[in-house]
Amino acid sequence: MTVRAQPITCPYCFTMSPRRSVRFRCQGGAPGRGSGCPPEVDTVLADYLGSTVAATLPPVFDADGRRQRAECPACRQETFKRVCPACHNQLPAQYCETPGKIVALVGAKNSGKSTYISVLLHELEHRLGSELQTSLVACDDRTIDRYQRDFAKPLFGEHRLLPTTQSAATAIRWPMVYLLSRTRHKRFRRQDTSLTLVLFDTAGEDLGRRDLVDLHLRYLTAADAIIFLVDPLELPGAAADTRAEARPADEHSPDANPLHVLSRVTETLRSGHELRPGQRLKVPMAIALTKIDVLQPSLEQQSPLHRPRPRTAELDADDREAVHEQVRAMMHHWHTEGLDNYLDHNYAEHAFFGLSALGGIPEGDSVGPGGIRPYRVEDPLLWLLHRFGMLEASRSAGAGGLREAGRGLLEANRRNRG
Numbered sequence: 429m430t431v432r433a434q435p436i437t438c439p440y441c442f443t444m445s446p447r448r449s450v451r452f453r454c455q456g457g458a459p460g461r462g463s464g465c466p467p468e469v470d471t472v473l474a475d476y477l478g479s480t481v482a483a484t485l486p487p488v489f490d491a492d493g494r495r496q497r498a499e500c501p502a503c504r505q506e507t508f509k510r511v512c513p514a515c516h517n518q519l520p521a522q523y524c525e526t527p528g529k530i531v532a533l534v535g536a537k538n539s540g541k542s543t544y545i546s547v548l549l550h551e552l553e554h555r556l557g558s559e560l561q562t563s564l565v566a567c568d569d570r571t572i573d574r575y576q577r578d579f580a581k582p583l584f585g586e587h588r589l590l591p592t593t594q595s596a597a598t599a600i601r602w603p604m605v606y607l608l609s610r611t612r613h614k615r616f617r618r619q620d621t622s623l624t625l626v627l628f629d630t631a632g633e634d635l636g637r638r639d640l641v642d643l644h645l646r647y648l649t650a651a652d653a654i655i656f657l658v659d660p661l662e663l664p665g666a667a668a669d670t671r672a673e674a675r676p677a678d679e680h681s682p683d684a685n686p687l688h689v690l691s692r693v694t695e696t697l698r699s700g701h702e703l704r705p706g707q708r709l710k711v712p713m714a715i716a717l718t719k720i721d722v723l724q725p726s727l728e729q730q731s732p733l734h735r736p737r738p739r740t741a742e743l744d745a746d747d748r749e750a751v752h753e754q755v756r757a758m759m760h761h762w763h764t765e766g767l768d769n770y771l772d773h774n775y776a777e778h779a780f781f782g783l784s785a786l787g788g789i790p791e792g793d794s795v796g797p798g799g800i801r802p803y804r805v806e807d808p809l810l811w812l813l814h815r816f817g818m819l820e821a822s823r824s825a826g827a828g829g830l831r832e833a834g835r836g837l838l839e840a841n842r843r844n845r846g
């Protein structure tokens with residue numbers, strides 16, 4: 429099916445619409461461009477923005493949304509601005525031309541979502557781009573502004589930890605929209621693939637708010653993949669394996685409980701996809717333990733979570749299995765194997781990851797003295813790119829031993845408990 433025949437999901441309000449019903453916004457008047465339609469209050473956009481000031485723009489009109497341009501019926505000027513029929517936000521041109529994949533990033537409060545997004549985007553832009561031959565381009569100005577102001581400047585510029593993400597009830601949560609392109613050279617052929625990546629940084633506690641259920645329902649239901657972040661410090665059984673200085677001083681709040689949040693997400697997805705009991709969700713689910721740095725001292729020396737990901741520009745299937753088994757073994761060891769069963773029961777496909785965005789324990793409000801040393805942050809994305817057909821998988825000789833190590837650990841845990 430060509431892109432134009434597929435419905436389009438708005439990356440701002442997550443409403444799905446047929447492409448032909450995408451609308452256009454008049455370019456308006458400007459020096460050298462003649463007199464276009466004057467700005468007026470767009471009540472649909474004002475509703476989304478919660479303000480009429482930013483929503484005072486030239487009018488929106490109907491035309492064939494499968495095309496890249498249309499003529500304004502009122503002023504006869506040509507316009508390239510396409511807007512979502514439901515919320516009237518402008519749809520980035522690249523977003524309309526390439527198949528989009530919405531990756532939903534969720535997790536309980538304080539699980540490390542904002543830090544993870546910042547570091548992942550930074551890595552994609554700097555280190556991973558050259559290895560994977562990908563390029564990452566922000567699709568709209570808001571994404572560029574937000575990345576710079578809210579993520580890159582404090583974290584990479586000033587080495588300060590990020591503030592708690594504000595609830596969507598008090599601030600609009602702009603999703604970050606990126607175009608990820610990949611060029612592959614196969615013998616004498618050059619092959620370009622691209623996808624748009626929509627990342628929506630939720631405030632952990634919002635997932636439990638009744639007034640915001642609608643937005644999250646649309647967001648989660650529209651997702652082509654989910655990355656669910658779990659803070660191991662919030663798993664009761666894991667406490668003994670974590671570095672004491674990393675443990676939270678205050679009481680665990682219910683908003684921070686990963687198992688509660690996972691069940692809320694799952695229930696939301698099940699109702700959004702109208703699943704019957706016994707049916708499993710088809711959306712690939714990546715479950716990643718964040719802050720793995722706090723656990724590394726307790727892991728055996730040969731654990732795959734002490735090794736860097738093999739940099740082969742492909743998905744290393746042996747390494748992938750080794751990490752999955754390692755995390756699964758840890759869950760069993762912590763008596764959270766119920767989580768694995770729950771995932772098996774509800775998702776057709778899930779995979780475990782272990783990563784650290786910062787690479788070390790922060791000190792006060794700052795990144796630790798070693799600086800930001802990302803560890804395996806790209807792993808979930810590589811798995812998803814492989815699932816989306818954008819990245820090959822290979823078996824690395826020698827990593828078989830790693831897989832055995834993971835299994836060995838699992839066996840040892842079974843024996844210990846049995």
Ligand SMILES: Nc1nc2c(ncn2[C@@H]2O[C@H](COP(=O)(O)OP(=O)(O)OP(=O)(O)O)[C@@H](O)[C@H]2O)c(=O)[nH]1
Nearest residue numbers: 537538539540541542543592593632719785786789
């Ligand atoms: N040790 C360690 N701590 C981390 C890491 N990433 C984040 N943290 C800690 O976790 C805290 C929360 O991280 P955030 O990224 O703000 O978490 P969040 O999920 O966005 O939180 P909310 O916006 O409040 O829902 C940070 O302030 C750090 O103290 C990591 O890689 N290692």
Ligand SMILES: [Mg+2]
Nearest residue numbers: 541542592593
């Ligand atoms: Mg946050």
Ligand SMILES: [Zn+2]
Nearest residue numbers: 454465500503
């Ligand atoms: Zn006009």
Ligand SMILES: [Zn+2]
Nearest residue numbers: 438441512515
């Ligand atoms: Zn919309």
